[in-house]
Amino acid sequence: MLIESIPKSLAELYKSLLSELKPNWKVEIIIEDYNLYKLGFVDEIPCSLKLDVSEEEISELHDEIMNMEISVYLHEDLLYKNPLNMSEEEKRQYRELKKCEKEYDKYAPLEAISSYWLQ
Incomplete structure (x- = not known):
């Protein structure tokens, strides 16, 4: 797959996140036209991101990110509850939910990779 x-900067972000989440995936950044950047026609160097993975693996990545999102927002009402009014069990769930939310926020940009694949 080639994006x-x-x-x-976006290619580097995707590569960094994929190296953490999917370390066995082969990801390569290919610089397209550095001269466009040097001449001032673009703000950043245009690149391509080459992923040596199957469509099934892309689909699994998408599902994994969707599951992260679901696990966070399934109980999002707890995120808005005042901690002073929480039971000990709710506080434990709240901490776990915040941890899940942080993980989802970190990897959410990778959802765009499946969008590129669907085009």
Whole structure:
């Protein structure tokens, strides 16, 4: 799979997140046209991100991120409850929910990879 014409910063972000979440995936950044950047036609160096993975693996990544989102927002009402009014069990669930929310927020940008694949 090749994701073309994305800014270098985005390609680096995707590669970094994938190296953490899917360390066995082969991900390569390919610089497209550095001269466009040097001449001032674009703000960032245009790149492509080459993923040596199957469509099934992309689909699994999408499902994994969706499951992270579901686990956070399934009980989001707890996030808005005043901690002073929580039971000990609710406080424990709240801490776990915040941990899940942090993980989802970190990996949520990878959802775009499945969007590129669907095009």
